[in-house]
Amino acid sequence: MVHADDRAFLCRRASVTRREREMRRGYALLLLSLLPASLLTGCLDANPRGSVEVSAEAASGGSAGAAHGSTSGEGGVPESTVGVASHLDGDVAGAAEASSGVPFVARTQASGGSGYGADTVLAVRYGPHGGYERVVLDLGTGEEPAGTVPKWTLMSPDGDGLLRVTLPSASATCVSDGEFGDGLLESFHVVRAPEEGMFVDFFARKAFLYRVLELGDPARLVVDFKPTGNSLEVPLPAEGGDTVLVEPRSKAMISDPLIVSGYSRNFEAANTITLTDTDGKVLAHKAVRSNDWSNTWGYFEATLDLPPFAGRGTLKVGAGNARDGSFEGVEVPVRAGR
Secondary structure, eight states: OOOHHHHHHHHHHTSOOHHHHHHHHHHHHHHHTTSOHHHHTTGGGGOHHHHHHHHHHHHTTSOOOOOSSOBOSSTTOBSOOSSOEEEOOSOOTTHHHHHTTOOOBOOSEEEEOOOSOOOEEEEEEEEEETTEEEEEEEEEETTEEOSSOOOEEEEOOTTOSEEEEEETTOOEESOOEEEOOSSSEEEEEEEEOSSSSEEEEEEESSOEEEEEEEETTTTEEEEEEEEOSOOOSSOOOEEETTEEEEESOTTEEEOSSEEEEEEEOOGGGEEEEEEEETTOOEEEEEEEEOSOSSSSEEEEEEEEOOOOOOSEEEEEEEEEOTTTOOEEEEEEEEEEOO
16 A cells, blocks of 8 residues: 555655666666556656656657546546646646636736645646647645645746746645757746745747636646747756756856856755856856755855956856766856946
């Protein structure tokens, strides 16, 4: 018999760093022989990178990963799932009615929801529709689907491919990141927020409009992305190793003081930030820890005092490889100025 604590353990194990995934896959296969198939349909399919590979196949006509949850009457689409980043075949139950008359917008901020009962991101699902792409966040209380969508806020800066949904009541997640495919949407990351809760970052390759739908019983927050046909005005956050650098962006103009922010899954939450000039001379260096690494992506932020310098430089953010000490992370070009 499998207990709720066992399911919570498997959910936590679903969120691992890229370097650990292959090692832990063998452990998951051992559990495969011990647990009933009904449970494996949910949390053991929750390995973020592996399940997203299944999603890519589904997007091109292959089969999607199985999901733990109830099933809608519209094309057999699961209404809720646990621990997967999967493809949507058909519509989500209740979405057609909820989206009727809701326009796509370009607002930089939005908010909604009610209460703080839902504390877990159970799953992230994705599907292309006619003229737009849809992402569904399945939200739960513990390991079970919640009834209503909790309070949320949304940030979508002008000209940026980043859209961030913050869930102040969230304290756990069953999926940490994934890639969507070759369309408008590129990837997502579930991150422990600096103050409280968690946020989910979505990266889009082109400019977009969006709309948000709230669906209940079970609780699902739906975000639809519609391309505008325009290019982005700023580069997307840089990704490398187990580090995502949100600010500053590639080729940004920087000045003193320099605020560096992002998130990572580096070993023991350790991150180093180094700014060098064109000759490789170190202009500034700082070590900072993110607020998570073992369960999901952890946020970090640091302020660097810069000496006077002109021209171009290179900002390196990441960590040393645990085995040989080699750098793993992000390197972006920057320019001095205001």
